[in-house]
Amino acid sequence: MPPWPMRRRRVPALSVASALDYAWCIPSMDRLCMSRDASYAILRQPARPAAIAPFLGQLGIALAALTAVPALVALVSGERIMLLRYALIIAGLGLVCVPLSLRPRVGRLQANEGLVITALVFIAPPFLLAWPLMAAGLDYGAALFEAVSGITTTGLSTLASVEQRPPAFLFSRAWLQWIGGLGIAALVPLWLEPGPVARRLAGLEQMAVESHSPAREFAAQILSVYVAVTGIAFALLWLVTGDAFVALLHALAAISTGGFSSYDNSLAALGPAAQLATIAVSTLGAVPLLVFLRGARGSLGGALGDPQLRLLLASGALVALGCTALLVAHSGLAWPAALRHGLVLAFSAQSTAGFSSLDIGMLSDTTKLLLIFAMITGGGIGSTAGGIKLLRVLVFLRTVQFMLRRTRLPAHAWARPRLGGQELDEHLVNNSLALFLLFTVSIMLSWLVFVAAGYPPLDSLFEVVSALATVGLSSGLTASGLPGPLQVVLGVDMLLGRLEIVAVLVLLGPMTWWPRAD
Known part of the structure; x- marks a missing residue:
């Protein structure tokens, strides 16, 4: 018998609003969310705009400061229209965000x-930053697609050619990917993996999401590591390419796993050494x-023993x-060339960078399926x-392994799966399985x-997988002739994939903003 009294209730019709509400309930797998009783109504905590506003103000100021960098490039390269538009955006962000940042904190x-803050950080900026990109001769739709692809670090593009675009435009695209990579590395892990086991496995055990100062400390540490690795990447690529500007663009796009290149045929325009670098x-x-960060602090063994690093390699x-x-069998390439292209394609897909050294459309179907597998698993x-x-x-x-082993144990035996020395709790397992389901449903709908x-x-x-996994490899469908509605589908997929779907559902879910009386 259940511990609460059973009572008959009339089930209301499922509306769009309630569907979004239940969609948010699925990833959390919280028992309170499943039991629609009075105790749950008491515990509901709608999002408070007054609590969100100061953080959005601070992030808006940070965006204005970061936007000053492409504005400076536009100034140096003589792109006056782009410079003016960047200046107006910076001024507008300052006027709006400074007062917001000064508002008192509400708990x-x-x-x-x-999650609402994380979603808005990626959804709102492209609509602003598409405007300066239009100075390179793009209409707003094409510029918005480039901005969304940039901030989500995807790398898909509908432009027929980029080589003739101004340097400030090329830098702005790569810079968008760099700041998008910084945002996803600093913000998302704090909110999408809140369980203690998940945080320990991801190396976040000392960062408490409830406290602002540890989050700020975490962001500062991530920024320092991100800048240092970017600097090393720039030096390496400058050494192998001999062109500082090309090296800078590809370093920004590569370390952010974005994939925007200054060449129409991506890495095929570079030499073998530059491709592999x-x-x-x-x-x-x-x-x-x-x-x-662990390696820099002297824990080299702990860094190299990271399970995600080993699985990535x-x-x-x-x-x-x-x-x-497959390239040797179907494309007739010699083994040395096939090995080089195979390494580029495989790690480009696995890292979700999206660079390519071959025309993806000319690959065999089996090769494409193999790359799809790598893209969807990601980094x-x-x-x-x-x-x-x-x-x-x-x-x-x-x-899955534990489920198979569990069949050999008595029904009353107590056991849980373990990973990396940590006992996996139900929260982490359910969240992981729910995200697998959400990705699958999103892929199927967009594919349809x-x-x-x-x-x-x-x-x-x-x-579709390339967009949702924020990879950027294209089979040739993403082009200037792609119908507008399908470009919208890919744009939505890029945002959903970058925010791992859950943050978007939280932002749009009615129950995020107000409680509903039962």
């Missing part, structure tokens, strides 16, 4: 408020930044071997990579739209 941030930097971007190597064999939590993330893949595999529009099924699947 500690709740989890739903942190760029992919090496992209792989570093897919490693959790806290791994570098192992999975990338396996995909590279598969791609190499590590706490890195700039997209995808489902390797920690969740490890949790999923360990859960493309297939219904008459596009080839496999190429459509490749494009």
